[in-house]
Amino acid sequence: MYAALGPPASAIRAFQEIPVPSRFTPEWTALISCHTRHALPSRAILFFRSMLRAGTSPDEVALIALLSASARLSDNCSGDAAHLLFLKLGLPFTAASCNAAMDMYVKCGRMDEARRLFEEMKDPTIVSWTIILTGVLQWEGLRSGSEMFDLMPYRNDIAWTVMISACIEVGLPRDALALLGEMLFDDVSMRSLNHVSMCSLLSACSQAGDLTVGRWLHNHFIKATTFHNNENYLLKVNTALIDMYGKCGRVDNALTLFERMPHRSIVSWNAMLSGLSMQGMGLQVLQLFSRMVTEGKQQPDDITIVSVLSACSRSGLVEQGRKFFQQLIPIHKITPKMEHFACMVDLLGRAGCLEEAESLIREMPFQPNEVVLGSLLASCAIHRKLELGRKLMKEMVQLYPNNTEYHVLLSNMFTVSRRHAEADDLRQLMKNRGIQKTPGMSSIEINGIVHWFTAGDKTHPQTREIYTMLSEMVQRLNLAGYTIDAACQNSRVPDNYLENGDEREEREQALLVHSERLALALGLISTKPGVPLRIVKNLRICSDCHSAMKLCASIFEREIIIRDRNRFHRFKAGLCSCSDFW
DNA sequence: CAGGCAAGGT
Incomplete structure (x- = not known):
């Protein structure tokens, strides 16, 4: 069907050109699937409803698309509705439709339903197993997940990746490494990790600060490059490696890799900038930024700006940050967004320029959000500006009554200023509301x-x-x-x-x-x-x-x-x- | 119909 070929916009146009009496099930189905495929699940669900309203009966493909859209949104209701429709229309429960339903239930956290479907399947495929494995790992923990993994008749690279990522997530890189080894030695066909696996594993290492597994992956990547020397793979994995080394504190390794890259995307530049920024190397960030614009001929994006501003903030480069911010529109043709104002407020606030930070907030072309206000409040806490802090707090409580972090900040502020009565009041308030802090x-x-x-x-x-x-x-x-x-x-x-x-x-x-x-x-x-x-x-x-x-x-x-x-x-x-x- | 996405702030 032609609508399936193009992006959603042209699919809709094509669909509208079809006269209403000629809009049959395949036309609707193509329209719905197209939106699911292009990650527009809400619209897919809307079109599905229109289809029913138009009196057209859905087929298996349309229902699978609906299930998959519901899964993406963790939307229990439309998922259930799709499941019921399946039964009502007497459609066959094939592996594909069963898997789609299981995936939906897993993503909605309804493991009982997912398991029931799984157990009723005559011939679960590797996809069915992987869906259930993912669900068990997410909702029932690593131990039950391993048991499920052992029960699998065979595994492919996706199943392995699911299992390995789960280990890294709970802080067991040793187990992850063991599994990686098992996978690579067991099955020659999996000697090389695909780039999805590589990137997700590296990102897990970045988050966990796990250099051991990260290095292992790098090593493996070097050996495997002969299998995967296509440009896209190299670009993505190299960028993920730069991110990993940066977040694991080895900014030198990140720089070496960065300099060796034949092609760099905006993401590569951003990853390198933030790696330097995390180390407090603000001046190097500014230098790399100008290289990016001149030699790299890259137009900075929103994230680049955030990285540079937060680097200035972390290194106390107030003057440079101010200048950079003023140049955004005239030189870089970027209209500052809320998050850029937030960085600037943070930069000024930490440096003690609280009045300037406050007037920046008041001059912003939009209503300040909690990040901006919270950032200024945090600076008030550092510089012990009680009056401004109290004023901001009032504003925040009205705008965002459920945000808890800032209550803690203000309460500490009172404590260090020896205003224990006020601190106690606030703490009592937090207790009454059941506000809890993330444990360190x-x-x-x-x-x-x-x-x-x-x-x-x-x-x-x-x-x-x-x-x-x-x-x-x-x-x-x-x-x-x-x-x-x-x-x-x-x-x-x-x-x-x-x-x-x-x-x-x-x-x-x-x-x-x-x-x-x-x-x-x-x-x-x-x-x-x-x-x-x-x-x-x-x-x-x-x-x-x-x-x-x-x-x-x-x-x-x-x-x-x-x-x-x-x-x-x-x-x-x-x-x-x-x-x-x- | 399965895994996740390389970047920022709180």
Whole structure:
């Protein structure tokens, strides 16, 4: 059918040219499938409804398209409706339609329905198995997933990728690596990972900060390049590698790869820029940006602008950032969007130019969203501008009553300004509303095994040794002149803050067992002297731990590298690579 | 009809 050939716009045009009496099932089906294929599930569902309203009866293909559209949207209702229609029309439950229905139920989180369909199938295909495997992994955990994986009569590359990604997601890169090895040795036909697998595996490594698996993949990629020397594959995988090395703190490796690339897309440039930015290499970001425009002849996009501005912010390059922002329209022909204003507000706010940041917000051509306001509020907390902070808070509570993060910020702000009554009020409010903070977690990799810690964690098998090390740390920190009180002055959001009760002592105690300190302690007792320690944290490091880490780096003569939610901190000899710019 | 997408901020 001709409508299936073109993009949705021309499909609609073609469809409208068909006289109404001649619009039969195949015409409608082509229109619906076209929208599902082009990732426009909502429109596909709308067209399906129009088809029914027009009195045309759907066929199997149309129903599969509807199921797949519902799956994309996790839309239970239309999914169920499609399933019922199937039964009502007496259509045959082929593997394809059954799989589509199972996929829909899996994505809607209704594993009971999905399983029932699966068990009723006479001949489940590899696709059926993979759908169920994905669902079990997502909703029932890794253990049940592995059992399912073992039951599979055979596996293809997609099934392997699903299983491996699941391992990396829960922080078991060792298991992921083992599975990768198993897959590559078991089946010669899978000697080379396809680019989908490569990119998703590398992205998992970036997120987990998992350099071990990332390097392994790079190695494999080098060996496999002979099989896959097409340009698209190289471009995408190289870019994913640059991202991985950048996010795993090996910006030099990223640069080497970047310089060697024969062709670079805008995404490659952006990945490299953000890699440098995360290390606080703001000047290099500005240099690379001008190379991108001149030598690379690349027109920067929205994300490029965000990267450059946030790099200026992270490195405290206020003047350069201001200039860059002013040049957006005249030189780069880019009209700043909300997120660019947000970066600029962040940049000015952190640098202490709060009035300028506020007037920038008021001059914006749109209503400020919570990111922009929240960013300014965070700066108020750093610079302890209580009045402005309170004003912003009022505004935010009205606009976005359900946003919780900022309550915590303001409450901490009151605490550090010794306005405990107000802080307590706010904390009570949070308790009443059941507002909870994301728990802080840190991980450290030792000999290829990733250890996770929450604040005050006592579940690690080496807990006793870890806590012994922690008290040694405290003693030696005190000897070095470290006091919690001083560090607390500009405290950000400490872990576990809400659970701490009101006692100051308890608060101080809680700071001492922040997850990153537990990870550090384990690192110190499990590795040889002088070995650098790399920690990944899901939230931002608090200022108290930041000061402690600087001292620990010199006391224990270690390089400590912490990747927090925002950037890298490289602690060495009493200093941090972020120059205390957060 | 299966896996995910290379980039930013909170």
